[in-house]
Structure formats: C-alpha cells, structure tokens
Amino acid sequence: MDTSVKANEEREKKWAKIAKVGEGTYAVVYKAKEITTGRQVAIKKIKIGQFKDGLDMSAIREVTYLRELHHPNVIELLDVFSHKTNLNLVLEFLDADLELLIKDRSNVFLPADIKSWMAMTLRGLEFCHRNWILHRDLKPNNLLIASDGQLKLADFGLARDFSDPGARMTCQIITRWYRPAELLFGCRYYSSAVDIWSVGCIFAELMLRTPYLPGESDMDQVKTIFRAIGTPTEEEWPGHTKLPDYFAAGQFPRQPFRDLFTAASADALNLLAKFFIYDPRKRISAKEALNHPYFFALPYPTHPSKLPKSANQLAPRPLPLEELDGNTNGALSAKAAEPNKLKRKSAEAPDGPDRRVVSRRLDFTAV
Amino acid sequence: MVHEKSLYEASSQYRHWRFSPAQLKTTREKLNAGAIQVISAAFETENPGSSSTVQFVTQQEELSLVKLYASKLPQLCFSSFKLPEHVCATAVTYLKRFYLRNSVMDWHPKNVMLTSLFMAAKTNNTPISIDYFLSIIPKTVQSDILELEFPIAQSLDFEFAIWHPHRALWGIYLDVQVLEDVPMDLDRIYSEAVKLIRDSWLTDAEFIYTPSQIALAALHAVSPPLALQWMRSKGGSEQLQAILLQIQKIIKEEGTVPDVEEVRDIDRRLRTCRNPAKVAGSAIYQQKKAEEERIADEKRKLKAAAAKKAFEEADPFGADLRRESSNGSTPPGK
Numbered sequence: 001m002d003t004s005v006k007a008n009e010e011r012e013k014k015w016a017k018i019a020k021v022g023e024g025t026y027a028v029v030y031k032a033k034e035i036t037t038g039r040q041v042a043i044k045k046i047k048i049g050q051f052k053d054g055l056d057m058s059a060i061r062e063v064t065y066l067r068e069l070h071h072p073n074v075i076e077l078l079d080v081f082s083h084k085t086n087l088n089l090v091l092e093f094l095d096a097d098l099e100l101l102i103k104d105r106s107n108v109f110l111p112a113d114i115k116s117w118m119a120m121t122l123r124g125l126e127f128c129h130r131n132w133i134l135h136r137d138l139k140p141n142n143l144l145i146a147s148d149g150q151l152k153l154a155d156f157g158l159a160r161d162f163s164d165p166g167a168r169m170t171c172q173i174i175t176r177w178y179r180p181a182e183l184l185f186g187c188r189y190y191s192s193a194v195d196i197w198s199v200g201c202i203f204a205e206l207m208l209r210t211p212y213l214p215g216e217s218d219m220d221q222v223k224t225i226f227r228a229i230g231t232p233t234e235e236e237w238p239g240h241t242k243l244p245d246y247f248a249a250g251q252f253p254r255q256p257f258r259d260l261f262t263a264a265s266a267d268a269l270n271l272l273a274k275f276f277i278y279d280p281r282k283r284i285s286a287k288e289a290l291n292h293p294y295f296f297a298l299p300y301p302t303h304p305s306k307l308p309k310s311a312n313q314l315a316p317r318p319l320p321l322e323e324l325d326g327n328t329n330g331a332l333s334a335k336a337a338e339p340n341k342l343k344r345k346s347a348e349a350p351d352g353p354d355r356r357v358v359s360r361r362l363d364f365t366a367v
Numbered sequence: 368m369v370h371e372k373s374l375y376e377a378s379s380q381y382r383h384w385r386f387s388p389a390q391l392k393t394t395r396e397k398l399n400a401g402a403i404q405v406i407s408a409a410f411e412t413e414n415p416g417s418s419s420t421v422q423f424v425t426q427q428e429e430l431s432l433v434k435l436y437a438s439k440l441p442q443l444c445f446s447s448f449k450l451p452e453h454v455c456a457t458a459v460t461y462l463k464r465f466y467l468r469n470s471v472m473d474w475h476p477k478n479v480m481l482t483s484l485f486m487a488a489k490t491n492n493t494p495i496s497i498d499y500f501l502s503i504i505p506k507t508v509q510s511d512i513l514e515l516e517f518p519i520a521q522s523l524d525f526e527f528a529i530w531h532p533h534r535a536l537w538g539i540y541l542d543v544q545v546l547e548d549v550p551m552d553l554d555r556i557y558s559e560a561v562k563l564i565r566d567s568w569l570t571d572a573e574f575i576y577t578p579s580q581i582a583l584a585a586l587h588a589v590s591p592p593l594a595l596q597w598m599r600s601k602g603g604s605e606q607l608q609a610i611l612l613q614i615q616k617i618i619k620e621e622g623t624v625p626d627v628e629e630v631r632d633i634d635r636r637l638r639t640c641r642n643p644a645k646v647a648g649s650a651i652y653q654q655k656k657a658e659e660e661r662i663a664d665e666k667r668k669l670k671a672a673a674a675k676k677a678f679e680e681a682d683p684f685g686a687d688l689r690r691e692s693s694n695g696s697t698p699p700g701k
Contacts, residue, residue, distance in 0.1 A: 003398075055489065067379055
C-alpha cells in the first residue's frame with residue numbers, strides 16, 4: 001500500500017537532474033528540469049543522514065515557510081521529495097542575485113532601477129510579514145533575480161513565525177552588516193522591524209555600491225552604526241540601555257544622510273531615515289514603506305525586464321544557492337571578507353541540553 | 368481592488384487538509400482494506416494458508432488506537448517536556464494526518480506519536496535534541512524516531528505549518544474584552560474553552576471545520592451569551608450558529624479517550640496482523656532489504672564505471688577555470 005511512499009516516488013519522477021553545480025558538506029545543488037515541460041529548476045539535495053538530530057532546522061524552516069508562501073517576490077518551492085536519506089527541495093531556477101549585480105562595475109544603476117528593486121523587496125517582505133513570518137537573513141546575496149528581472153526573497157533557513165507575542169527568540173540572526181542595533185544589544189523579543197533595518201542597509205548599498213555598515217566584529221558593528229547614524233539618545237530609543245548586551249560604544253554625532261548619499265532625492269533620503277529609526281517600534285513597516293511618497297514620485301520604478309543584468313550571471317553562482325554563505329570562490333573574493341559565517345542555530349529551545357550548531361557551507365573549491 | 372483571499376485560505380491546511388465526514392470515512396476504509404489485502408498476500412508468501420486465520424483490525428479499531436495515542440500527547444508535551452500548547456496541537460495533527468495516509472497495520476502509532484512530537488517541536492522553533500528526547504522517553508532508541516521522520520514528512524506532503532483553534536480562541540478572548548458587559552469570570556470561561564479545544568484534538572473536527580469555527584464553538588459551549596454577543600459584534604450568521612452546534616456535537620461524542628482495556632485488546636490483535644514487510648527480522652523484510660541493497664549496489668557500480676570512463680576520456684584537471692567563468696557557462700566537472 002504505502003500511498004505516501006508512492007506519492008513521493010511519483011513526485012521524484014517529475015524532475016530530472018541535469019548537472020551538479022555545487023557541493024558542500026550538507027547539501028548538493030543540481031540544475032534540473034521538469035520532465036513534462038522542460039522548465040529549468042534547481043534541486044537542492046540536503047543530506048539528512050549527516051545530522052545527528054534528524055531533519056535539520058534550516059531545512060525544516062525552509063520547507064515549512066516556503067510551502068505556505070506563494071508570491072511573485074518570494075522564491076517558489078515547487079516540490080519536495082525525499083530519496084533514501086536525502087531531502088530534495090525543488091526550487092525556482094534563478095540565475096543571479098542582487099549582490100552580483102551590485103558588484104558588477106559595468107552596471108550603472110539609475111534611481112529608477114533602485115526604486116524597482118526596493119519595491120520588489122518590500123512587496124515580498126510585506127507578504128512574509130503579513131503571514132507572520134520573519135525572514136531574519138535579508139542581504140543582497142539572498143535577493144535572487146529571475147531571468148525576467150523579478151526579484152525574489154530566498155533562503156528561509158533562518159526564518160520563523162512571530163505570531164506569538166512575548167515568545168523569546170534568538171538574537172543570533174541576520175548577517176552582521178545587516179543586523180539592527182537591538183539585536184546587537186541582545187534583544188530577545190523583537191518583530192518585523194529587524195528585517196526592515198536590513199532593507200535599509202540594502203537600500204543604502206544599492207546607492208553606494210558598497211556595504212553601508214561593514215562592521216568587523218559584533219562590537220565594531222555597533223560602533224559602525226553609531227558612527228554613521230549617530231549614537232541614539234534615551235529619548236530617541238527609550239530603554240535601549242537596559243537591553244541585556246548593551247554597552248556604551250561611544251558618543252557619535254549623527255551624520256546627515258545627505259552628506260553621503262549625495263545623488264539621492266529628498267524622498268529617498270526620507271525613506272532611508274525611516275528604515276534606520278533606532279526604536280524598533282517607530283521604525284517604518286514594509287507596508288508603510290510601500291506607501292511612502294518615494295514610490296509615487298518620479299522617476300517611476302523601472303520595469304523588471306528593463307533592469308540591469310549581470311554579465312557574469314552564470315559564472316560564479318548559477319543557482320539560488322542559499323548555502324553560499326562564506327564561500328571562498330575566487331570569482332567572489334571580495335565576498336570572502338564578508339561576515340557571512342552566521343551560525344544556523346537550532347536554538348530557541350528551552351529544553352535540549354546540547355544545542356546543535358549547524359553552519360551550512362558549500363565549498364566550491366572542487367569546481 | 369480584487370478580493371484578497373484571507374491568509375487562512377492561502378494555507379496548505381485550507382487547500383489540502385479539509386474533508387467531509389464521508390470523505391474521511393471512505394479514505395480510512397480504503398486504507399484499511401488496502402492494508403489487509405497487502406498483508407494477507409505477505410502472510411501467504413511467508414506461510415501459505417496462514418492469512419485466513421488472522422483477525423485483522425477494522426477501520427473503527429484503527430481509529431480508536433490512534434485516538435488513544437493522541438490522548439497521550441498532552442501529558443508528554445506539557446509535563447515531560449514543558450512544551451507550549453501549539454507544539455502539542457501540532458503533534459496531534461501530524462499524528463492524525465499520518466493516519467489519513469497510512470494504516471496502523473503498517474506503522475504502529477506509538478512511535479509515530481513520538482516522532483510527531485519530535486518533529487512538531489522542530490517545526491515550531493523549539494527543537495529538542497534526540498539524546499534529551501530519548502532520555503525522557505523510556506524503551507525507545509534513536510532509530511525508532513529518526514527512521515520515521517521521512518515517512519511522516521512524506522505523509523504530511525511536507526506541509527508542516529498548522530493553524531490551531533487555540534490561537535483563534537486567544538484572539539476572541541482579547542476581542543471580547545472590549546465588548547460591553549464583559550463577564551467577571553472571563554478567565555474561567557477561557558480556560559474551559561481551552562479544555563474543550565483539547566478534547567477536539569481527539570476528533571475529526573479540525574479536518575472538517577476551520578480553527579476559528581472550532582474556537583468559537585468551544586467558547587459557545589462554555590458561555591453561549593458571550594459567544595453570541597461577540598458574533599453579533601462581528602456580524603455572524605445563522606448558518607454559523609448551526610456549524611457551532613455540529614462541532615459541539617462532534618466534541619461531545621468523539622472527544623473522549625477510548626476505553627483503555629478495549630484498545631489494549633486491539634493492540635494485542637494488531638501484533639498478529641502487522642505488515643511483516645515492516646517488521647524487522649521477518650523473512651519478507653529481509654528479502655526486501657536485500658533487494659534494495661542489490662539495486663543500490665548496481666547503481667553504485669554503474670556510477671563508478673561512468674565516472675571512470677569520464678575521467679579516462681577527459682583532462683583530469685578539468686577545463687580552464689578562468690575561461691569557464693568569464694564566458695558565463697556553467698562550471699565544469701560534471
């Protein structure tokens with residue numbers, strides 16, 4: 001009988017792997033196609049046999065949330081099947097990410113292009129937040145670009161739902177340069193505002209073409225933020241000095257955004273400042289941001305199909321390869337310096353005595 | 368603007384896990400009959416003529432057995448592991464959904480129940496390490512749990528997100544506090560409604576009705592005036608009231624733990640009619656494993672041969688990396 005085993009086999013038969021494009025300790029990514037339509041897809045094979053505690057948390061999170069989220073600006077999980085001790089995720093095939101585009105110096109970004117990417121990022125994020133899901137790892141590297149120019153939020157390996165007010169959560173989330181001050185101060189009760197800060201960092205990076213707040217350590221990250229945006233006052237952000245990991249990082253005056261973002265419009269600067277409001281309760285929401293005058297002012301956002309594309313799309317990272325965290329491929333050498341070694345904790349467990357730390361890394365040295 | 372679907376309507380629960388009572392019955396009857404057919408055949412292979420004497424468990428008995436194991440989850444969750452309500456509720460749902468795809472004759476509910484809990488803890492962001500889990504659960508080994516993760520995940524179609532009535536009830540509880548004449552004993556009403564929702568875990572209510580309907584039915588059972596007042600404030604319909612009564616009827620009739628003696632008898636009988644292909648050590652099980660191993664071995668040999676051939680034919684160091692990455696083609700080495 002075993003209907004579910006049969007159903008699983010049938011699902012597996014729908015897809016044909018074409019070529020291996022990346023291999024790491026925990027996952028292998030294949031370029032594949034749907035047999036009936038020829039549609040290109042990516043299959044991420046997670047080797048579960050290696051995890052002591054069975055199905056690992058990143059895989060569980062990714063499957064749990066992507067199974068529910070269907071939106072043009074969120075990567076689509078087309079199918080899931082298991083094969084022996086492997087879990088296979090069939091994902092939309094996306095051939096570039098925003099980081100690649102930002103780093104490609106041959107591209108010129110018009111203000112309208114940046115507006116288009118921002119709109120798509122916020123639409124995807126607003127949809128996640130509306131569904132009570134926090135992404136918790138937004139950065140250009142996780143914003144993938146489809147061949148038609150659509151931007152899609154990817155890598156939900158750190159995502160979680162936040163429908164339970166007062167639930168204690170881990171603060172070890174979001175790649176450092178995109179992490180808000182409240183998390184750096186050890187805040188355990190937070191909300192969608194953490195993702196918004198990351199969006200602010202991405203917005204700034206799109207304008208500057210280089211990371212806006214590249215701290216060298218968690219301590220230095222706080223300093224970097226304060227140096228750029230000014231040390232928060234008690235009035236601006238009531239109670240922040242009482243946060244568990246608070247430390248006095250020094251007094252820095254606020255640098256007017258206009259001094260650094262010289263080409264930005266007044267609307268853009270106004271929105272940027274709202275992403276970087278220290279008090280998470282006052283920070284703008286994704287929905288409010290989408291209604292901000294910036295998006296209604298000229299120039300209108302570029303149509304996705306007309307957006308700049310990266311010349312070396314397929315070269316270093318041909319797939320929506322979330323595991324690329326910390327990869328050391330020569331073609332992305334600039335990236336190696338990025339603090340991408342975010343640990344994927346199966347934390348937040350009140351019970352388990354030995355919490356497992358899984359950092360999923362793909363090693364491209366074999367390629 | 369186009370009518371936007373409610374969040375619930377977009378959920379996998381709404382799209383794939385709603386059934387009519389008749390559908391549920393047919394599904395279970397088919398599963399039961401299918402399992403009996405397969406197991407009879409297996410018995411015949413192992414020992415011709417042996418299947419005629421076997422007393423198989425019926426669809427009703429399967430359900431009682433699952434229900435008994437479902438009823439063990441709250442104590443395990445709340446007392447042993449100190450896990451929150453939604454983890455327990457999720458584990459119950461996983462267990463029940465599993466048996467909409469499988470028969471107890473193929474998979475005994477004890478380990479399915481335990482693995483459902485182990486997985487529900489993970490999918491609700493409160494993972495428990497396997498060592499700690501096993502230190503609490505007696506007479507269970509690692510493979511009892513981990514080997515069931517995939518069969519369960521498959522049976523759930525990898526749809527792990529569950530919507531629960533107790534969350535809806537919490538929403539209503541907050542909502543009613545702004546109504547006029549909030550009852551003095553609101554907290555008592557709330558906690559009794561929570562208990563009724565837990566009773567509903569033992570029923571099919573969650574497959575037939577929405578979480579909010581079940582929540583409201585529970586509240587209505589404890590305090591009809593409060594539920595009606597809240598419904599009026601939201602513009603609830605007559606139709607909804609009829610639904611609430613149906614849910615209350617299901618909870619009352621099916622929401623009790625089955626008689627342990629009766630279930631023990633079923634369980635005893637189950638030992639004689641389990642699928643031998645799933646019982647480690649039986650001849651048919653060994654045969655199946657050997658066949659699987661043989662196929663896997665053949666595949667490995669083929670793969671090795673192909674790799675050897677590719678290696679002999681191509682430059683062992685692969686094509687030029689720089690050229691490959693600059694012209695935008697896929698990396699070499701396949």
